[in-house]
Structures are given as C-alpha cells and as structure tokens.
Amino acid sequence: MNAQPFLRPFTAPAVLCTVGLVAAMAAVLQFSLRAYVPGSLEPGGFTLANFSDLLKPLYAKVFLDTVWICFLTAICTLFVGYPLAFALVRTQNAILKSILLVIVVTPLFLGEVVRTYSWIIVLGNNGFINSVLMNLGIVRQPIQFMFTTFGVVVALVHVTMPVMVVMLAAGLSHIDRDYQKAAESLGAGPVRTFLTITLPLSMPGVVAGVTTAFAWTFSAFATPQLIGGGKVNMISNLVYQLGFASFNFPFAASLCVAGLALTIVVLTVLRLAARPLDDLKAH
Amino acid sequence: MNNLADSRNGTASSGDDIAVRFDAVTKRFGDATALREVSLSVRSGEFMTLLGPSGCGKTTLLNLAAGFFSPDGGEIRIDGARVNDVPTYRREIGMMFQNYALFPHMSVAENIAYGLKVRHIAKKERDRRVEEVLALVRLAGMAGRKPRQLSGGQQQRVALARALVISPKVLLLDEPFSALDKNLRASMQVELREIQRKLKVTTIFVTHDQGEALSLSDRVAVMSDGRIRQLGTPEEIYRRPCDRFVASFVGDANVLRGRLDGFDGAHSTVAVGTARVKVPEAPLRGVALSTPVDLFVRPEQLKIAEICAPSAFGGRVAAQVYQGGHVDLYIECAQSASDRLLVRSAGQDAMTRWPVGAEVGMIIGIDDAVAFPVP
C-alpha cells in the first residue's frame, strides 16, 4: 500500500523552484569570484579581488551605514508599532478593530515606490511639512529632510511598521488575559501589570518583529535611493549603481554575497540572544 | 431497510462465520510496540468491543482493520481474504469517528451519498437508499441540513447512516459516544445496538468506558499494554476476570487479603480472617497452601450478615450513602487491602439504617469472588 501517493507530482515543481533559486544564488556567488573586465559584460577569471575591495573605506562605510540605518529603523518601528499592536489586539469594538486593521495592513500591500513617493511629497523642500511650517511662519527656510539619514529612517519606519505591528499583534494575541487579571487581583496597577506581565510575555513577538524589520530594511531599495538621493547610501543602492551604471556585475555580486553573510550573522545573533525566551512560546 | 438487511445476510452466509480475523498482529511505532502478536476472531454479525485504558492498543487494532496503516507482523483477514496490503478504500468497511468527521461542506444527504457515489451507484438508487437509511436512524426530513446545523446526537446518527449505507463488511466504531453528554449517550447506545441487531452487521467497537462495553457487547476483549488480557462475554468478564488487571479495570472491586486454605473439587477455599470463601479454582491452580492471595469481590456481592453467622468476617460501618436506586455502605475492615470496603445493596436490603460505628458481618457467596496470588 502506497502511503504517499502524490509524493512525486507534488514535490517536483517545488524542487524545480528550489533548483532555480539555488542556481540564481550560485550565479551570484560565482560572479563575486570573477574579475571585472571594464567595457565587457562577460566576467574575467577567478579572483578574490572583489572581496578585498570591499574593505576600502568607501564601501566599508556603506556597510556600517546600512547596519546603522537598519538598527535605527527596527528600534524606532518597535517603539511606534507596540502601542498600535496593543490597541489592535485589545480593542473590543469589532468595527473599530476592522478599521484599525485595514489602516495598519493596507500600507503593507502598497509597495515601496508608492509609499516612498508619498514621503517625498511630505518631506520635500516644497513638501507638506515645510509648506505648513512656512505658512505658519514657524520657519523661514525649509528644513532639509530630503537626502538625510533622518528622512530615510522616517520613511523606512513607515514602510516597516505594518509588518512589525502584525508580528507584535500575533505575539500579544496569544497571551492569556487571565495572567493580567491575576496580576490586577493581586494589587498591581496598570503600568506595573504591563511592565511585569504583558511586556515580558510579548517578548517572542518583539524578537520576531525586530528580526523581520531588520531583514526588510536591509532589502529596501527605493526608499534610500529616492529619499537618500545618493547622499545616504545602503548596500542595495550600491549594488544597483555598480550593476546598471558601471556594469561591474562581479563587484555587485560580491556586495550581495557580503550583504547576505551580514544578514545571516545579524539574524543568528538576534536569534541566539532570544533563545532564553523560547519557553514563553510554549503556550 | 430490507435491502440493507438482505445484503448483510448474503455476505454472512457465504463466509466461514468469521468476519474479521487478526492473526498474531504486531504493530510498532518507532521504538514503541503498540500491539504484540494479537490474535482475535470476530464472528459474523457479532458486536465485539475492544476495551482498555488509553495506550493499550485498542485504537491501533481498529485502525489496522480500517487499513489506515499496515501491520509490522501477522495477518488481517476480512471475510476470509487477506487485507494486509489492501488500501482502506477497497476494504468495504464502514467507520464512525470520535468527532464523527462529517464533511462540513456537504449536506446530510451528500454526506451519506458519498460512499454510494464513489461506488458509481445511479442517482435514483442513491436517493432511495439515502432516504431509507435516514429513516432507519430517525432523521427523515433532515437531508438538506448542513452538519453544523445538527445537534451532537443527530450528527452521530448521520455518521452512523453514512457508514451503514454502503452495507460494509464490518462496522468500525472509534469511541463514538465520548462527545455526547450522559443522558444522550445512554439512549444513543440503545439505538445503536437495535440497529446493529436489525442489520446483523459485524461491529468492532473501541471504548475505554467499561460500562459501555458491558452493556453493548456480545463479546469483550479487554486489552492492556498491546495484548488481549481476556476475551469473553460481558458476564464472563465481569464475574470471572482472569487476572488482577481485568478484575480491577472492569467494574468496582473490593480487595481483601486472605490465604489459600484448601481445594474442594471445582473450588478453592480462601481464608479471610476466620471466614472461609469458596472461589473458582482456575486462577489458583498450582498455588501452594497458605500462600497469601488477594480476593476481588464486587460491591453488590458483598452481603451484610449477622456478625456471628458462619463464614462471616467482621467490620465497622464508617458511612452510609444514599444513591437513589441503591445504598452504598463504607465499612472499615481489618482484612481490606485498601482502606474501606464498599457494600452496595438495593431493594429490601437497602432499607436498613446503620449507625456509624456499628459492628457488622459480611459474607461472600460461592463463586461470588475471585482470588489471585499476591504478586
């Protein structure tokens, strides 16, 4: 008796996709080890020069900036997203809850370009904030938001927030309300209950949210490209420039490989740091 | 209805009267052995119950009959044909699941017709048989409902109808009453047994509830630890348990300490204090005289008697609890292996009021108890 009647037909397409993805990643790895031949799309022989070039201060700085921006974004998103996730989970009114959910989730599906463009209109020198501030006479000169790390991070927080809220809400929704009631019955005030019960129990959601926010920000391209405008560069921008402006695909590939390695290291560190929380997930 | 019953009789008479036969069946899950060389023959038209605590292997045995997995050793036959390698869908079985597993996206009629449709039975015939079986389970008029619109009892009848409509060679029931409340359970049990008798369908029923097993079955197989401990009619299982496990698992039992005192043809005599109790000889065969034994006696077979009556042993009333139909008397006794003995009396015997602390005598009739050597 065949207990797995559809094994082959059901896994074959997935295996094909796996092979495709592995081949694509292998292609990147292979290119990262090839020499750049200026003026040609074909790479030269095998070399480690690309990786030694990565150590040049110009590129090392982009790496550090990227990690810094990702870190900043993840933390800001956490602080802004937590109250919203809390409200989303604890709201009793079904209609209010639906409205909150749609407002939170819609940007998740809007795509990076639309959202980044919206922020250009908000933050630009002739944009919404500066127009309002100047019309009210609060400032004379427009404040420079565009092409600054601040502007990039604000837009990135907006981009990352929905996924953070969803992750936090998932964590919060699985906390039994009786714990909170028990704490209150024992005489703990609302702030104390939150700090000693709810917050610790929601830590698995926090870790999942921060991890995902970090990975998403790392992957962002349109936001640093359009709002950073060349002044604030992340690895993604450098990869694109090298590929499509100087056609130096081998170096672009080595940046991708290094970036991927960095992502893996950071995610592993985050996961290891969160290991003591594993027993909180049990229930 | 006749149609269902006829087709049953047809298959029954053609076989050798054994509908399902397990022959030295072994099943392992990883390192754990769920069944150890279990052999069991279920007669045609019989209601066979597999009874045991959870983890005893009863559900595994049922699932092997259903073909949800294959045995690691031994042979399973249905109607004489070896089915070890026959997949579930070709075994012609009917199964009722613990949660009924009614397809939520189909109506009652569609649920019942599913097995007929799979067998390419024409629509007209299908409709007729669905109607017939719905009448059998007293759900006529419910055909268009969805399962979630039905009560628990109704859902169970639909599940039964769905399993029966295909005239299965054997009906497999996996704890079907566990989701029902107590009152409903009793009436559903009676109904199930009536239908089973009417159709003469061979039935294997799995339960951990000994009351259910005793009241429904033609025969009961008591299982523990992957083996069948005793196979017999409900009365045999209850009155003549073959070992300590069966004696304590099936029904309430008082345990008294005694010594083997002698043999007397068909009986052994056990000394309990100064009293002498005659018990079946078989479990004590080959045991030396004066060996300590445990005497298992049912609460309703302990009788209150004069303290000075011959072959009575004494005790002191600790509590009397009125239970409606009967009265439970708790008695402290020096020979008891647990702390108190339970005496259950009904009818005239139950009328006496005993003050707490009263000295009473107890007697046990011939063959009303069984004894096993102390392990």
Added chain:
Amino acid sequence: MPRSTYQRLLGFVGKLAVLLILGFLVLPVAVVTIAAFNDRAILSFPPQAWSLRWFAKAIAYQDFRDGFRNGLVVTVWASTIALMVGAMFAYALDRYRFRFKKGIEGILLSPLVIPHFTVGLGFLILAAQVGWTRGYAVVVFCHVVLVLPFVIRSVYVSLRNLDQSYELAAASLGAPPSRVLLTVTLPLLLPGLVSGWLFAAILSFNEFTASLFVTAQRTQTLPVAMYNYVREYADPSMAALSVMYIVGTAVLIVFANAFLGLGKVLNIEQSR
C-alpha cells in the same frame, strides 16, 4: 470595573498615542491624495484650485498603461503558479516524509530573508548565463520564487488546522486518494488557498526591487514604471496614480477582511 482618575488619564494618554501613530501612518496617504487633486504642477499646500487632470494624465501615460498590463500578466501567472507549486509542496510537507525535506523547505522559505536585490541580481545573471532573453519567463519565475514562502505558509497553516479524520472517513467510504483530494481536502482548504493566492497576487503586483533587475523595457511592471517616472518628472500625475493604487489595494484588503477574516489570516485574533 471602577476606574480611578489615574487610570482614566492613562487611558487618555494611550489613546492619544495611538491616534498620533495612526496619523503618522495615514499622513503620506492623505498628503498624496491632496496633491493628486491639486491643479498646480508644483507641489504646494494648501492647494489653490482642484482638478482631475492629473488622473487623466496618469491614465493616458503610455508607460503606466504598459506597466499596468505587464504587471497584471506577471501577477496572474506568478501568483497562480506559486499557488499550485506552494499548495502541493505544503501538502507534501505536512503529510509526507521524503529526502531533503528540511533542506528544500529551508531554501524555498529563504527569500523571506534574502534581500530582493540579491534575488533579482541572481536571476539577471542566471538568465544571461543560460541565454534566456529578458522576457516574461524570467520575471514570472523570479516572482514565483519571491512569493512562494507566503503561499507555502498560508496553505501549510490551513492544512495543519484541517482535521485528518475527514480524509480517513472519505477513504473508509471507498474513495481512492485522488478522489479524497478532490472532493474533501481541496474544498476544505479553499479559504486557505484563496487567501494564499490573494496574498501572492498583491505581493507580486507590488514587487519592485527584484523586478527592477529582471525586467526589460518591454516587460517593465507598474512599480518599475512608477519608479522611472519619479526619477524623471515631478508633476502630480504620479500622485494621482498613487491614489488609484491606494484605493485599489484598500478595496482588496477590505474585501479580504470581510470574506476571509484578515485577523485569522494574519494570526492576530485574541486567544479568548
């Protein structure tokens, strides 16, 4: 429950904070909407005159029209293929044991953490190396790989929640495996499949970074066309398009919430 003044104050502060955060979320959407209806070509607040001409211009703009059509083609193919591949794999993942199971699963879920520009570059190089022209096939394949993790998860969760006794019951009634699959498993999985497909479609239609690498002029999707437009022009027709985009997406989300229960899909229902 009686509440002290302190608790009321706390509640008020909390509500205010949530309102401010919602404002932050909604602000760009609101601003872009105002800009879209502004008659002037230069951004200015508040607008002096209103008009719909940027909508007309956006709809008439050839690159947007092509991008929309290309995006639709890619999305329909990619999400449908991803649904089939992902659903079948999720089934095998839940029910079967096979070699390299963990490995294949890990690789197929890895686009969740691999930056999209890396995936895009990989498919670009791969296509060049095997001599594929940069047609739809590369874009669709790349999108399938990118949305597959979401489909697999969505279907896998539905499968986990599906009581297996339904399938056993169907088998006991005489249905062979293929029939069980078609008449019992598939209908019961339908909500999970629909939400998985919807999820995949929305993500694919919006995918930008990897698309930028793998699309050519002929196959560029709407987000890529929008990106190129923003880099070259500053007039509000892009704002008008954004508004259409936002409205379209919001309608889909409201629909998904009403029919599928977004809270359930996203796993954020309060446990009691």
